[in-house]
Amino acid sequence: MNRQQMLTRVSTRKEPWDMLVIGGGATGMGVAIDAAARGFDVLLLEAKDFGKGTSSRSTKLIHGGVRYLEQGNISLVMEALKERGLLRQNAPHLVHDLAFIVPNYSWWEAPFYGIGMKVYDLLAGKYGFGRSRVLSAEETIARLPNLQTEGLRGGVVYYDGQFDDTRLLIHMAATSADHGGTLINYAPVVEITRDEDGFANGVTFRDEETGATHTAPARVVINATGMFADDVRRMTDPTAQKMIAPSQGIHLVFDRSFLPAESAIMVPHTSDGRVLFAIPWHDHTVVGTTDTPIEQATYEPRPFEEEIQFILDTAAQFLSKPPTRADILSVYVGIRPLVKSDNGDADKTSALSRDHTIHIDSAGLITIVGGKWTTYRHMAEDCVNHAITIGRLDDKACNTRTLKLHGYFENVDLLGNLWVYGSDASGIKALAAGDPALLAPMHPDLTYCAAEVIWAVRQEMARTVEDILARRTRALFLNAKAAIALAPKVAAIMAKELKQDQAWIDNQIAAFSTLAAQYIVPVSDGGTTLE
């Protein structure tokens, strides 16, 4: 993928695009794959970098959602379990099984969760992962060495999927590009253009790197801007009522010693009635999440002090060596683009539906919001079916159920630290053919190497140090201080690739360091306090 070539395609195109997608998160990228794979000419425009919004900030689970089972949303669970199976089938390099253990401290928990997980297995049908079962206390401790053993009666193990959200997103972008899709980052849409009947017929967007504006005519325009969907809806209908009820969730990241295991912990009932996960991820431990209604969506939301304390307190109940503030390597915050209920505002966003919604306004603008990372493929299929009707396009059948994603590779254990790239790993290794030092870790606490930086610039449209350290690699999410230490090295490699000067390097380091400082939790006092 090359940004300049993508821009040239836009400026030289005479015909309207079949479909134009606004937003390069999981939702928009899913649509860009589906449309391109059906043979439509699709253009996707992303305001910042691919995945800058919510899609880089998930719990990293491809799951049916045990919680929704308890809420009785069986159809959502069944759909998500099916999508989970399809995703592992189509992207085995990026989605793998993970064992989750529900620790039991009361007599009733083993039968209760044991039966619940059997239902979960059953709903997955032929898309099932491993089979759930009840564990003895000894088996539970053997699988989770840092678990609080006082009062432990045993556990229930079940299986779900785990992934790296932005690595999947970049491979989705590449899949769309492989099928002829055109995707541009740092290209905010500033206006939706309309024909004489008031029907949306394209957009105006800005190239953030040059400041130039471009127009892109299209037969149908799709708004996949997540938490910002209402802003884009107001481009065609300034009076549009809000659809989105934003809610934020935070995760704390610690080193692996807090979960020195191959299994995750699932706490089914926290003090606020939600679930909490502690998950092994890229040799670290991710613990989350929270569900806090907020007024305004922003790109870099801050954690509330209460959220940090809540996660530390809950973790302390379940871990024999509990993490402290000083152990937090990174805190990241994401905003759920939840769709408001028909009853007006919900006080408790955790009760709002995780189903997706497709809305079409009188200008024919299609807005797709809600859903989950796990269900992006199904959401995209639904959206493109609507887009075909609105854009009066030829009916072409969806083929993403069996479409292998870019980099498809079955036995990723063979790829060492580069496993997340799947078959692209060989391309990264080839970059270091004459200089093996390019494959050496750049920081003692992280596995990332210089060849990955070069690859991301040349093949994955990385434009800034933040793109590399936050979304092509996951350094910022794993260890914010280590990421800051890496910034000068990464900036120097990028400047050479992008033919940038020292002033660019200095700006990039300064901008990234300021941003990354927000991912560090001060030991004495932390984020903002809830009003």
Ligand SMILES: Cc1cc2nc3c(=O)[nH]c(=O)nc-3n(C[C@H](O)[C@H](O)[C@H](O)COP(=O)(O)OP(=O)(O)OC[C@H]3O[C@@H](n4cnc5c(N)ncnc54)[C@H](O)[C@@H]3O)c2cc1C
């Ligand atoms: C804390 C948390 C944990 C979660 N964990 C999971 C999980 O484990 N598993 C799971 O399945 N789901 C999970 N989810 C849900 C999942 O992450 C979201 O449903 C999904 O990422 C939403 O993707 P999106 O593309 O709709 O939104 P986004 O990722 O926010 O993408 C929208 C994009 O639109 C762009 N944009 C906005 N305005 C414009 C414009 N004018 N022009 C161009 N582009 C624009 C933005 O820059 C942004 O990149 C979680 C969500 C949260 C908040």
